[in-house]
Amino acid sequence: MKRLVGAAVPVTAALVAFFFGAIMLLAIGASPWEGLKAMVDGAFGGGDNLARTAVRATPLILVGAGITVAFRTSVVNIGGEGQIVAGALLTTVTALALPDLPAAIMLPIVLLAGIVGGAIAGAIPGALKAYASVNEILSTIMLNLVMVQLMNYLLRGPLIDPAEVASGTRNPQTERLPDGASLPILVPGTRLHLGVPIAIVAAIAVYILLWRTPLGFRLRAVGHSPDAARAAGINVKRNVTNALTIAGSLGGLAGAILVLGSEGQRMQTDGSLAGFTGSAGFNGIVAALFGGLHPIWTIPSSFLFGGLLTGATQLQRSLQVPSALAIALNGIVVVFVVSSDRVRSRLDTMMAARAEMNDSGGES
Amino acid sequence: MSDFFTASILVATIASGIRLATPYLFASLGETIGQKSGVLNLGVDGVMLLSAFFGYWTVLERDNLWLAVAVSLVVGLVMGLIYATITVFFHATQGISGIGIFLFGLGFSELMFRRQVGTPLPVDKLPKIEIPLLADIPWLGEALFQHNPLTYAAFLAVPVVVFMLNKTTFGMNVRAVGENPQAADSLGVSVARTRFIAIVIGNTFAGLAGAALVLELGIFQQNLTNGLGFIAVALVYFGAWRPVGVMTGSLLYGLVAATVLQWKAQGIIPRGASDIASMAPAVLTILALILLANRVPAPAALTRPFARH
Amino acid sequence: MNTKHLKRMLAMLFAFTLMAAACGGSDDASSEADEATEESSETGGDESGALSMAIVAPSASEDLAFTQSMIESIEALERDVELQVTDGTFVVEDAAAAIRGYAEEGVEVIVAHGTQFGASLAEIAPEFPETTFIWGTSTDTQGLPNVFAYYPAADQGGYVNGVLAAGVSESGSIGVIGPVEAGDAVAYVNGFAAGAEANGATVNIAYTGSFSDVALMAEAAQAFLANGNDVLTGSSQAVVGAVGVSREAGIPWFGTQANQSSLDPAGVVASQVYHWEVVLEEMLALRDGGTLGGEAYEINLANGGLVIEINPDYPGAADLQATVDETVAAIVDGSITTGG
Known part of the structure; x- marks a missing residue:
């Protein structure tokens, strides 16, 4: 029963996406049928496309799971973009500094570096909010702006591929990372790499953290009512910092996977945040919402949005429709779903029910 | 290499900072009104992109700058009606629905631009208007009184918004529903109507911000705002929901950015440090907020939908 | 033509209102916009x-x-x-x-x-x-x-542009605007600086740090003007904001990559065009x-892949061709090195 309610949101979203996608295709003079066919085929047609969708969904799952933690603690996190970049940068620096170790040793180290990088980028606005009363919306937005410049500085300067300097092209990218730092491909002939299961495991871990550990209980207590939490002896400031640190570390892991799973095996940018992240920091928020701010449901919802994004590439290729259509479509779907009173109230019922259910079992 | 502290350079930098601050000011003033009523709008950037595009397209097709301002304003108004409807009547989660508006604006403005215009052709900009007498004041006149009409309008809007929020019945209602909607409701204030109007006004300001941006540049391209609307939201927190504070934040942001550019142009900032220097406006905004210790609490009912029980 | 565009514009405005309102009602939007169909469907000629x-x-x-x-x-x-x-x-x-x-x-x-x-x-x-x-x-x-x-x-055409720029500059100061110091923009800028400086001009270079911030690009141009630079150039697609400033100030602009004369028909002197x-x-x-x-x-200039296209509408365009030919010849025969 609860499962069905949970599934209703992504299903409605998909239907709405098709409906408005068709209208927009018509509006710009393309055949909606051909367009939708191209999108569905591009997203889910064949193993290669499915793998691409999964890879595209990976950062959304991680950022989305982090958003869940933040929002459940009543903290807003708009810093996903910056946190992804922070994680990617620390992963890159670490991988370049290490000798070519076997993957079994190398991968845990560089993934952890990404987590740490993102955690730092999350802890800063967290601590600023907790201990200096700086609103986290302000600080996460500003930190995104700082991170894009840091990325450009590092990739054009200290970290630039020496070959790029030698050839004079000076493309802002690092040299190829050691082979041990590359995420192994799981299905030969596709892009499906180890990052996908890592993200799914991380989302499950977030679920366990939130509902099966004392820390998770404290986070949700703060989110429910800071005053009541304080009265119950919970350190609100520390838990606010914790929430953003956890959210940031998941974003950082997404950044690490973006680098280690990239075709070029390196970090590169076009000078903008979106050029590296593919806007996963924002799309992850959207994915988390469709998952009803629940880490497990964030997984299928991320696959849906990953599919929308890969489908858009196909749409542009076969019908010459700018992929901006998919971004607009994302927006319409979000607006529709959050404003759908029925869906919202079902979402609330579901959350309340689950909260009650789990609270009784999760306290310690 | 000339000196930064010559009067003429200083004047140019201040004028540049004021130009850069104008769209921030419009957008953050609008956001202030909305947040005062208890509604967060993260969609400012999307609204600005839409209004900027339609304003640009109007100039391109009709060659009429004032019609363009009007079109931008109407686009802001329409987006305001939509956002007000979904937040007030459908009780949508505000932070998230704002992201939805942002994504829609980002995607749709690019789609329209690519389909209907394509090449970023330059169009006429709003003319600079010299305020008689004031513009003739040495240095100061050039820095402050030789701007386009929308820049003046943005700064004149500050006292107007102050007056509206503090001295009018509507303003009292806005603050009441933002602090304690239950109490306001029991006193006979319509929470829904007050918030609805506040949101529409706020988004209309975002529309003007889009117009100010595009008609100062005379050009449109994909993602023209480059996150400007998000910075405007951040500046509302910086300004602690006070129009004057928001203006201070906008000016700080604009002037720091202008100064950094000026120093780059003069070679004071070495090219290797160019990226690091570009962080200055964001870093200084956070630092200023920490140091000023401006501990003003947010409107108590911010982001909380209101439903009568 | 104009009214037709206005009508379509209004229809679009109406359409997007309807769409974002998320309340169905799609018929009006789609029928009005059908006329925009022509462009996209010209594929499918592989029989030849x-x-x-x-x-x-x-x-x-x-x-x-x-x-x-x-x-x-x-x-x-x-x-x-x-x-x-x-x-x-x-x-x-x-x-x-x-x-x-x-x-x-x-x-x-x-x-x-x-x-x-x-x-x-x-x-x-x-x-x-x-x-x-x-x-x-x-x-x-x-x-x-x-x-x-x-x-x-790109340094070769940059050099020629630089020589021309030094010639049209009265103050002897020339501003160069870029988004981020990377890619072939760097080669163009270096060549431009070499060409201008060899002819006695001073070149000032600023990177805004953002590819998409057009407003910042425009203000960078303003900053150069305030510092007495009276000729501007820049690289990448984000320079449109800067061209707007030079256009308004009525000062010369030099383009690169494609012919940018349409951005400022009276102010663009020459563009290095990639063929x-x-x-x-x-x-x-x-x-x-x-x-x-x-x-x-x-x-490059020798194989005709790089061409300096002088804007015929620029006042004094006729006098520039000789300088271009001379400089190009010198670069091609190696008597000038462009420092790329």
């Missing part, structure tokens, strides 16, 4: 044996810069080409997906128009040994047998002979 080509590019086709230069070059090819375009793909993984998609579709020649696509291409090209990939800007093919590389000697077709023809000729790749090509 036309060469199938595709281009994947990071910026828009009509960017008056990098991507437009390649599209126009392909259109200028002598042979019959059926071209498919995926533009605006600044996310590398999206571009990689598009490149792979075209290859799977059986497109014969795929242009990966962005240095940043190189790392992906190194993975994709070996999987499609029958397909020719054309990749740039790059000075080498990464040792791949089915990849041709292309690179502009990739010169090297594309050579690559395709090799391909006809069975060589699918393996060579890197440079466009």
Whole structure:
């Protein structure tokens, strides 16, 4: 029963996406049928496309799971973009500094570096909010702006591929990372790499953290009512910092996977945040919402949005429709779903029910 | 290499900072009104992109700058009606629905631009208007009184918004529903109507911000705002929901950015440090907020939908 | 014509209102907009044996810069080409997906128009040994047998622009604006500075730190004006904001990558234009002979791939051609080195 309610949101979203996608295709003079066919085929047609969708969904799952933690603690996190970049940068620096170790040793180290990088980028606005009363919306937005410049500085300067300097092209990218730092491909002939299961495991871990550990209980207590939490002896400031640190570390892991799973095996940018992240920091928020701010449901919802994004590439290729259509479509779907009173109230019922259910079992 | 502290350079930098601050000011003033009523709008950037595009397209097709301002304003108004409807009547989660508006604006403005215009052709900009007498004041006149009409309008809007929020019945209602909607409701204030109007006004300001941006540049391209609307939201927190504070934040942001550019142009900032220097406006905004210790609490009912029980 | 546009504009405005209102009601929007159909449906002419080509590019086709230069070059090819375009793909993984998609579709020649696509291409090209990939800007093919590389000697045209700029500048100070110091923008800027400085001008360079912040770009131009620079140039598609400032101030502008005269018909003095077709023809000729790749090509002043196009509407344009011819000749015969 609860499962069905949970599934209703992504299903409605998909239907709405098709409906408005068709209208927009018509509006710009393309055949909606051909367009939708191209999108569905591009997203889910064949193993290669499915793998691409999964890879595209990976950062959304991680950022989305982090958003869940933040929002459940009543903290807003708009810093996903910056946190992804922070994680990617620390992963890159670490991988370049290490000798070519076997993957079994190398991968845990560089993934952890990404987590740490993102955690730092999350802890800063967290601590600023907790201990200096700086609103986290302000600080996460500003930190995104700082991170894009840091990325450009590092990739054009200290970290630039020496070959790029030698050839004079000076493309802002690092040299190829050691082979041990590359995420192994799981299905030969596709892009499906180890990052996908890592993200799914991380989302499950977030679920366990939130509902099966004392820390998770404290986070949700703060989110429910800071005053009541304080009265119950919970350190609100520390838990606010914790929430953003956890959210940031998941974003950082997404950044690490973006680098280690990239075709070029390196970090590169076009000078903008979106050029590296593919806007996963924002799309992850959207994915988390469709998952009803629940880490497990964030997984299928991320696959849906990953599919929308890969489908858009196909749409542009076969019908010459700018992929901006998919971004607009994302927006319409979000607006529709959050404003759908029925869906919202079902979402609330579901959350309340689950909260009650789990609270009784999760306290310690 | 000339000196930064010559009067003429200083004047140019201040004028540049004021130009850069104008769209921030419009957008953050609008956001202030909305947040005062208890509604967060993260969609400012999307609204600005839409209004900027339609304003640009109007100039391109009709060659009429004032019609363009009007079109931008109407686009802001329409987006305001939509956002007000979904937040007030459908009780949508505000932070998230704002992201939805942002994504829609980002995607749709690019789609329209690519389909209907394509090449970023330059169009006429709003003319600079010299305020008689004031513009003739040495240095100061050039820095402050030789701007386009929308820049003046943005700064004149500050006292107007102050007056509206503090001295009018509507303003009292806005603050009441933002602090304690239950109490306001029991006193006979319509929470829904007050918030609805506040949101529409706020988004209309975002529309003007889009117009100010595009008609100062005379050009449109994909993602023209480059996150400007998000910075405007951040500046509302910086300004602690006070129009004057928001203006201070906008000016700080604009002037720091202008100064950094000026120093780059003069070679004071070495090219290797160019990226690091570009962080200055964001870093200084956070630092200023920490140091000023401006501990003003947010409107108590911010982001909380209101439903009568 | 104007009223028709206005009508469509209003219809669009109305349409987007309806759509975002999320309340159904779609009929009006779709019927009004049907007339916009013509453009997109011109594929499907392979019966004539036309060469199938595709281009994947990071910026828009009509960017008056990098991507437009390649599209126009392909259109200028002598042979019959059926071209498919995926533009605006600044996310590398999206571009990689598009490149792979075209290859799977059986497109014969795929242009990966962005240095940043190189790392992906190194993975994709070996999987499609029958397909020719054309990749740039790059000075080498990464040792791949089915990849041709292309690179502009942008410093050469930059040098000529610099010489012209020093000539038209009265103050002797010239401003150069860029987004981020990377790519062939650097070569252009270095060449420009060398040319201008060799002729007695001072060159000031500023990078705004953002590709998409047009407002910042415009204010950088203003900052240069305040400091007495009376000629401006810049690289990348984001310079449109800066051209707007130079246009308003009535000062000369020098363009690069594509002919930018349309941005400011009275103020653009000259543009360095990339004519990739010169090297594309050579690559395709090799391909006809069975060589699918393996060579890197440079466009430069000598082979006609770089052309300095003087804007005929610029006052005094006629006097500049002699300077251009002289400088070009000197660069071609090696008596001037451009410092690239």
